[in-house]
Every structure is written in structure tokens, then in C-alpha cells.
Amino acid sequence: xxxxxxxxxxxxxxxxxxxxxxxxxxxxxxxxxxxxxxxxxxxxxxxxxxxxxxxxxxxxxxxxxxxxxxxxxxxxxxxxxxxxxxxxxxxxxxxxxxxxxxxxxxxxxxxxxxxxxxxxxxxxxxxxxxxxxxxxxxxxxxxxxxxxxxxxxxxxxxxxxxxxxxxxxxxxxxxxxxxxxxxxxxxxxxxxxxxxxxxxxxxxxxxxxxxxxxxxxxxxxxxxxxxxxxxxxxxxxxxxxxxxxxxxxxxxxxxxxxxxxxxxxxxxxxxxxxxxxxxx
Amino acid sequence: xxxxxxxxxxxxxxxxxxxxxxxxxxxxxxxxxxxxxxxxxxxxxxxxxxxxxxxxxxxxxxxxxxxxxxxxxxxxxxxxxxxxxxxxxxxxxxxxxxxxxxxxxxxxxxxxxxxxxxxxxxxxxxxxxxxxxxxxxxxxxxxxxxxxxxxxxxxxxxxxxxxxxxxxxxxxxxxxxxxxxxxxxxxxxxxxxxxxxxxxxxxxxxxxxxxxxxxxxxxxxxxxxxxxxxxxxxxxxxxxxxxxxxxxxxxxxxxxxxxxxxxxxxxxxxxxxxxxxxxxxxxxxxxxxxx
Numbered sequence: 001x002x003x004x005x006x007x008x009x010x011x012x013x014x015x016x017x018x019x020x021x022x023x024x025x026x027x028x029x030x031x032x033x034x035x036x037x038x039x040x041x042x043x044x045x046x047x048x049x050x051x052x053x054x055x056x057x058x059x060x061x062x063x064x065x066x067x068x069x070x071x072x073x074x075x076x077x078x079x080x081x082x083x084x085x086x087x088x089x090x091x092x093x094x095x096x097x098x099x100x101x102x103x104x105x106x107x108x109x110x111x112x113x114x115x116x117x118x119x120x121x122x123x124x125x126x127x128x129x130x131x132x133x134x135x136x137x138x139x140x141x142x143x144x145x146x147x148x149x150x151x152x153x154x155x156x157x158x159x160x161x162x163x164x165x166x167x168x169x170x171x172x173x174x175x176x177x178x179x180x181x182x183x184x185x186x187x188x189x190x191x192x193x194x195x196x197x198x199x200x201x202x203x204x205x206x207x208x209x210x211x212x213x214x215x216x217x218x219x220x221x222x223x224x225x226x227x228x229x230x231x232x233x234x235x236x237x238x239x240x241x242x243x244x245x246x247x248x249x250x251x252x253x254x255x256x257x258x259x260x261x262x263x264x265x266x267x268x269x270x271x272x273x274x275x276x277x278x279x280x
Numbered sequence: 281x282x283x284x285x286x287x288x289x290x291x292x293x294x295x296x297x298x299x300x301x302x303x304x305x306x307x308x309x310x311x312x313x314x315x316x317x318x319x320x321x322x323x324x325x326x327x328x329x330x331x332x333x334x335x336x337x338x339x340x341x342x343x344x345x346x347x348x349x350x351x352x353x354x355x356x357x358x359x360x361x362x363x364x365x366x367x368x369x370x371x372x373x374x375x376x377x378x379x380x381x382x383x384x385x386x387x388x389x390x391x392x393x394x395x396x397x398x399x400x401x402x403x404x405x406x407x408x409x410x411x412x413x414x415x416x417x418x419x420x421x422x423x424x425x426x427x428x429x430x431x432x433x434x435x436x437x438x439x440x441x442x443x444x445x446x447x448x449x450x451x452x453x454x455x456x457x458x459x460x461x462x463x464x465x466x467x468x469x470x471x472x473x474x475x476x477x478x479x480x481x482x483x484x485x486x487x488x489x490x491x492x493x494x495x496x497x498x499x500x501x502x503x504x505x506x507x508x509x510x511x512x513x514x515x516x517x518x519x520x521x522x523x524x525x526x527x528x529x530x531x532x533x534x535x536x537x538x539x540x541x542x543x544x545x546x547x548x549x550x551x552x553x554x555x556x557x558x559x560x561x562x563x564x565x566x567x568x569x570x571x
Contacts, residue, residue: 045324047322124367
């Protein structure tokens with residue numbers, strides 16, 4: 001589109017943000033009472049809802065049950081009124097199926113599925129308004145929903161998108177920036193260890209620039225993690241002095257973790273130690 | 281429909297309570313649960329509304345697009361309904377599981393709006409036989425706790441009240457080709473009059489009495505229900521019996537009288553709350569799903 005600069009000379013983007021700045025994120029856990037876990041997130045104008053049912057018995061054919069771990073089942077659906085032009089079918093098309101598979105891959109890396117053999121965990125994500133970064137918003141909402149359901153996870157899963165314009169890497173793309181056709185990177189990260197759960201890149205990008213874009217996305221995902229961590233703590237202890245409780249990760253992981261580790265450490269405070277590094 | 285497994289003892293308990301005009305949550309037979317309504321929840325639609333009736337959660341988005349009028353009604357626009365029973369409500373609705381219920385609800389909505397007085401479709405016409413506004417009303421079912429039809433019809437009415445359609449003008453050239461021009465002012469729009477939009481009142485027969493606004497547990501005890509679509513003046517636009525049981529004719533007339541009575545009160549309070557919300561103006565703090 002002639003005349004539409006994605007990055008101005010002073011370094012401002014179309015919506016006034018800087019290159020590495022995220023959009024405003026607001027989130028809430030426990031939105032629905034009937035589901036096992038639910039969460040809602042708003043990233044700028046992108047709004048996503050995630051609902052988790054499980055772990056429960058395998059629905060449908062018992063033959064799909066895995067003997068040593070749980071089955072993770074994801075569905076991605078976007079409302080017909082979510083995009084600028086009305087969508088005809090909310091789910092069932094190729095893009096939604098692909099997103100469902102990507103979400104499944106992401107969460108199989110993070111959920112401790114060995115603790116629930118022969119069972120199924122359902123994660124349903126609904127996009128209410130799509131303004132760019134839908135995959136990232138879905139992953140962030142689904143993380144909060146899985147935590148709300150009390151399902152044990154290795155770590156948070158935080159996601160963000162990134163692009164590259166005029167030699168600068170941009171973090172958290174909006175719809176206008178995505179539609180411009182430049183390279184887009186979607187990254188899902190486990191923040192404490194820095195491990196990547198999912199990495200996807202579209203369009204052409206020179207390999208010299210890849211590190212810069214990856215760095216921008218990883219930094220943005222770490223920033224998202226700080227926000228999500230605060231949301232979880234506020235949900236569990238809605239008190240003004242929650243920053244004092246930063247030393248314990250026990251708010252973030254499920255109490256289903258067996259107390260065997262507690263006795264081994266000899267601690268009497270309800271502080272669960274996992275085999276993964278602690279959160280900062 | 282999402283259902284809950286109820287034991288015989290619980291069913292008997294609910295039925296005995298209903299005979300005495302006392303339901304499990306303390307309501308009478310003709311009382312609704314508290315309804316929360318909020319409009320303008322999704323910003324890239326022409327109008328939207330969210331309704332929470334107990335634990336039943338419905339989100340409706342209305343999008344106005346330009347299309348060709350139907351052949352038999354060249355001077356009018358039209359409404360298209362689509363209901364998505366999402367997997368959020370219950371895992372049984374995953375994939376195509378929710379399609380049956382969705383089609384049933386959409387067909388009911390088409391029937392209740394299928395008369396001249398519900399919505400003035402002539403305001404939706406831009407130029408006869410060529411251009412008209414088509415309103416796509418999309419209903420998203422997020423959580424199900426009984427009484428879906430009532431909640432959906434309330435949400436549709438609130439969303440239509442909130443709909444703002446941009447005003448357009450048709451310019452004609454010397455050659456006769458027409459051009460559509462959008463008005464410059466973004467706040468210049470047409471609003472629909474929802475005075476005659478009907479709402480559905482569902483009456484479930486439990487034992488010898490009927491209840492309004494049944495929860496999921498009460499629906500599991502009832503064998504037959506009557507859906508009555510009532511306007512604010514008490515005019516009935518559609519009547520339908522659902523369920524696998526049977527109803528005798530006297531009870532149908534009784535249920536219709538109840539629905540007219542209850543429907544008038546429902547419309548009055550809905551109108552007052554919608555006007556009150558609108559009077560708060562653009563400075564109103566939007567809550568959406570965050571509150």
C-alpha cells in the first residue's frame with residue numbers, strides 16, 4: 001500500500017509503538033464456572049478465550065488411549081465476526097486445523113503428560129476478535145487456562161510474533177503489519193529455561209537477520225511471561241502485597257505434584273520443588 | 281443439548297418443589313434468574329452484545345454487509361442467522377458435534393423474525409433490486425446452563441439495538457452507472473428500531489406445573505417444553521412445542537397466558553436497561569470478559 005509506512009523515520013510504528021514494544025495485555029483467569037479451567041486475554045485488539053476440560057477419560061474410541069501419557073487435544077476456532085470480513089465457518093477449515101495441531105504440539109511439550117496416563121486433556125481456544133498475533137494470544141490464553149485447571153506443567157508457555165522491516169525487528173505484529181507481507185515469525189517459549197516449544201517463520205528472510213528477529217521475539221515472550229505471572233498471582237492471592245511472594249513458584253504449578261519431593265527436601269512449608277529450574 | 285446426569289431422587293426433589301412453587305434456588309415458577317447484558321463488546325462488528333443468564337453465556341455479533349435484495353422482496357434488506365455452539369460449552373460440541381443444536385436454534389430464529397413487523401426491513405434497502413444491507417447475526421454459545429433460547433433471543437435483541445449501519449448515498453452519473461458513497465462522518469449511521477423484536481419465553485412442564493427459565497437440572501426433569509415468541513406488546517409471533525413428552529391442550533393455553541405475562545415484563549426491563557446503558561454514553565467503562 002503506497003504511503004503506509006510500517007516504521008517511520010523516528011522509529012514509530014503505525015499504531016505509535018516502538019519496534020520492540022508489546023501491545024497492552026490484559027488477562028483474566030476463571031472466566032467460566034462450568035469448565036475445569038478457563039482464561040481470557042486481550043492483546044491490543046486481539047481477544048482470545050481458552051477453555052480446558054480434563055484430564056478425563058478418553059472420549060470416543062478407547063484405542064486412542066496412550067498407555068504412558070495423556071492425550072492432548074486442541075481445537076482452534078475463530079468467531080465468524082472476528083475478522084474484518086465475515087468468515088463463513090468458525091472451524092473445520094484448513095487454517096483452523098493447522099492451528100489446532102500447532103497448539104497441540106506446543107502444549108505437549110509443556111504439560112507433564114506422564115502424570116495422567118490413559119486420559120485426555122481438551123484445550124479449546126476461541127478467537128473473538130482478530131487483530132494480528134492470534135497464535136500468540138491463543139497460546140497465552142491457553143497457558144492461563146491450563147493453570148486454572150490445575151494441570152501440572154513444566155513451565156509457562158509464552159508466545160509472541162515478530163517481523164522485520166527496514167533492518168529493524170518488530171515485536172508483536174498487528175493485523176496491518178501482518179498483511180503488509182513481510183517476514184513473520186511466531187515463537188512459543190518456556191521462559192525459565194529459554195527452551196523453544198514452537199518456531200514458525202513465513203516469507204523470505206536473510207539468515208543474517210534471523211538471529212535479530214529471534215532475539216526480539218524471545219525478549220517479547222519473556223515480557224509476556226512477567227505479565228502472565230502477575231495475572232496468576234493476582235488470581236490466587238488477590239492482595240496488594242503479592243510481590244513479596246516472588247520467591248516461591250508454588251502458585252504456578254499444580255498441587256497434584258506428589259509430596260514425595262517435599263519430604264525429600266525436608267521442608268515443611270508447602271513449597272513444591274520440581275525437576276526444572278525455578279522462576280526468577 | 282448439553283445435559284447433566286441427575287439421579288431419580290434429585291428429580292423427585294425438584295418436581296415436588298415445583299408443585300409447591302419453590303425451586304431449588306428459591307425462585308418461584310415465573311421468576312427469571314438475574315440477567316447481565318452488555319453491548320458493544322466486540323469492536324469490529326456493527327453491533328454486538330453479551331448476555332449472561334445464570335451460567336448461560338451468549339455472545340452475539342452483527343455485521344452489516346452490502347448485498348443484492350431477494351427477488352420476491354426487492355425493496356427490503358434481510359437478516360441471516362448463524363449459531364455456533366462452540367466446544368467451550370461442553371466437549372461434546374467439538375468438531376461438528378454442535379451443528380445439530382446450532383441449526384435448530386438458527387431455524388427457530390428465522391421463524392420468529394419471519395414476519396413484517398419484527399424488524400423494519402425497508403430501512404435496510406439502499407436502491408431497489410440492486411443494493412441492500414444484509415445483517416449477518418452470528419450467535420456464539422460459550423457456556424450452557426439451560427434456557428438457551430431465551431438467552432439467545434435477548435442477546436439478539438440487544439445486539440440489534442446496538443447495531444449502527446453506516447449511511448450511504450447512491451450517486452448517479454450521466455451514463456446511468458451508480459456509485460455508492462459512504463458518508464464522511466463516522467458517527468452518521470442508521471439505527472434499527474427494536475420495539476417489535478420478539479423474545480422467546482421457554483416454559484418447561486415439570487409434573488403438573490410449568491416453569492420459566494429452567495436450569496440444566498430442571499430441564500433434565502421436564503419432558504416437554506413450549507417455546508413462545510412474544511413481542512413487547514404481548515403479541516405472539518411463533519409457538520413451538522419441543523421435547524419427547526406430550527402436552528394436553530388446556531396446559532398449552534395456560535402456558536401461553538403465562539408467557540405473555542412474563543414476556544411483557546421481560547421486554548420492559550430489557551428496554552430500560554438498554555436505554556440506561558446507552559445513556560452512559562461513550563465514556564462508559566467497558567467490562568467485557570475482564571470483569
